[in-house]
Amino acid sequence: MNTLSYKTVSANAKTVNKQWVVVDAQGEILGRLSSKIAMIIRGKHKPEFTPNVDCGDNVIVINADKVKLTGNKFSEKEYVSYTGYPGGQRFISPKELMAKHPTRVIEKAVRGMLPKTKLGKKLYTNLFVYAGAEHPHAAQSPKTIKL
DSSP: OOGGGOOOOOOOTTTOOOOEEEEEOTTOBHHHHHHHHHHHHHTTTSTTOOTTSOOSOEEEEEOGGGOBOOTTHHHHOOEEEEOSSTTOEEEEOHHHHHHHOTTHHHHHHHHHTSOSSHHHHHHHTTEEEOSSSOOSOGGGOOEEEOO
């Protein structure tokens, strides 16, 4: 057997094959959907996955306003933010956040599942979330996948 055929392939910016993917969030559970999206953005579904390289796909999420949360999380879960001023801690529930900005619920969930590094910030730019069924990325000819 030829031992030279068993070389570890490390991807880099030139050799990586990035694709565009459309995910429909209608009727999906937020956490389960977000973990699969984060895995695709990271590139862990590819055999040439390299942890220190952006080798994942660009993900377009449509119908973000129709995502579901189980139990009472829609009204009882709280997202915490801090303004930077004394007494400036703010709380918002997913119900209120969906009313103001329906895309941010999925964005926050996916961002929390990506690495907290420079690479994680770069990976987050590969996520595009839209509240409706339309998206402006038709020129990239994305393929639709069912998660």
